[in-house]
Amino acid sequence: MKASVGGYARAKDLRHAIELLSSADGMARVLAGGQSLVPAMNMRLSTGDLLVDISRLSELCGVTDDGDTICIGSLTRHVDVGRDPLINQHAPLLAKAVEVIAHAAIRNRGTIGGAIAHADPAAEFPACILALGAVLHVEGPDGTRTITAEDFFHGLFETDLEPEEILTAISVPKAEQGELQVLQEVTRRSGDYALAGVCVVRRAGGHRVTMISVGDQPALAKAAMAKLDAGDIDGAVDALRAEIDPPSDTNASASYRRHIAGVLLRSAMAEISGDEA
Numbered sequence: 001m002k003a004s005v006g007g008y009a010r011a012k013d014l015r016h017a018i019e020l021l022s023s024a025d026g027m028a029r030v031l032a033g034g035q036s037l038v039p040a041m042n043m044r045l046s047t048g049d050l051l052v053d054i055s056r057l058s059e060l061c062g063v064t065d066d067g068d069t070i071c072i073g074s075l076t077r078h079v080d081v082g083r084d085p086l087i088n089q090h091a092p093l094l095a096k097a098v099e100v101i102a103h104a105a106i107r108n109r110g111t112i113g114g115a116i117a118h119a120d121p122a123a124e125f126p127a128c129i130l131a132l133g134a135v136l137h138v139e140g141p142d143g144t145r146t147i148t149a150e151d152f153f154h155g156l157f158e159t160d161l162e163p164e165e166i167l168t169a170i171s172v173p174k175a176e177q178g179e180l181q182v183l184q185e186v187t188r189r190s191g192d193y194a195l196a197g198v199c200v201v202r203r204a205g206g207h208r209v210t211m212i213s214v215g216d217q218p219a220l221a222k223a224a225m226a227k228l229d230a231g232d233i234d235g236a237v238d239a240l241r242a243e244i245d246p247p248s249d250t251n252a253s254a255s256y257r258r259h260i261a262g263v264l265l266r267s268a269m270a271e272i273s274g275d276e277a
Contacts, residue, residue: 010053014060014139014166020052021164022141028052030166032075032114060113060168063087069135069171074113079104081112090174093132093181093199097124100183103191113167116152119159119217122193126153127210127218128183131199134172140165156216179203180275182268185212186260188251195252196260200268209236214246214261224265233269237262 011017021028028050054060060075063084070086072094081087082098094112101107101124115125116136129136130149137146141164152160161167175181185197197212207228209221223243227236246257 007050008053009050011057014054014057014168017052017054017057017166018139018141018164020050021166024050024052024163026163028163030054030114030117033077033110054166066171069173072112072170072172074116074167074169075111076113078107078110078112078115082107091132091172091181092175093128093183093201094125094172096181096183097128100124100185100187100194112170116170117159117161117167119153119157121156121215121217122213124183124185124194124197124212127197127199127212129170129172130218130220131201131208131210132172132181133201133208134170136167137169137171138165139168144168146171150220153217153219158217176203180272182271184264184268184271186264196246196257196264198261198264198268200265200272202272209240209265211240211244211261214244214257216245216247228269233266236269237265240265 009020011020021030029052031051031053032055055075057075060073062073062076063086064071065086070090072081072087078098078101082095088095098107101110112125115123116129119126130153134149135146136149136152137144138161140162147160154160180202182200183197185194187194194213196214199210201208207225209225209228210218211221221240221243223239224236227239241258241262244258244261246254246261248254
């Protein structure tokens with residue numbers, strides 16, 4: 001099936017892109033890497049929209065050191081996230097995510113901002129930035145604003161972004177001394193979306209746990225986090241299984257995903273314990 005497109009415009013700069021979005025009266029979509037948008041258009045999940053191409057806006061690319069945080073431009077491609085020395089040193093969870101994202105062609109074209117703005121609950125980057133406690137920077141007709149990762153995701157493919165706004169960058173706290181970051185997931189085949197996945201960040205102030213593919217949006221597993229902070233891994237596994245609401249589909253049942261989620265959390269904590277040894 002061919003995509004249904006209402007038009008195409010290549011933005012000259014960020015302000016031009018925002019003007020194009022504003023002029024479309026809510027009927028525009030941002031095109032960055034296109035690895036999520038184009039398949040959705042081919043399946044007619046998005047039809048008749050003006051495509052605003054921001055892929056050549058160099059000001060939205062790259063990683064910078066901002067003191068206590070690193071700032072990742074939204075158009076930084078997956079493959080560059082995985083290779084960047086600042087990310088590998090200060091936010092290794094993101095580099096680990098790149099290793100399990102889809103296939104080489106997707107990693108070469110897809111952008112971190114596109115993956116986050118698309119808000120697929122089966123994608124790795126949304127769960128990672130939530131586990132890391134990132135802050136997102138967006139710009140629209142009324143100027144710039146920041147949104148915490150906790151407030152960004154609203155539901156299945158829904159975010160706090162307004163139709164005329166563009167995600168421009170992600171600020172991620174630098175890992176503390178001794179901080180450990182783990183990502184584990186289970187897939188049917190290499191490159192598939194995860195049947196379930198877990199991100200665990202252990203800091204001096206406690207644990208942050210998020211799940212992949214077990215709900216309609218990435219969310220902190222707060223009950224499990226409280227149990228881990230108390231040193232109760234068995235209780236954390238039980239709490240996690242109780243607080244998630246996995247979907248059932250042709251790939252896996254809800255009960256199977258719930259079981260895997262607990263197994264992955266236990267395995268992630270074993271990995272953390274091994275790193276501490």
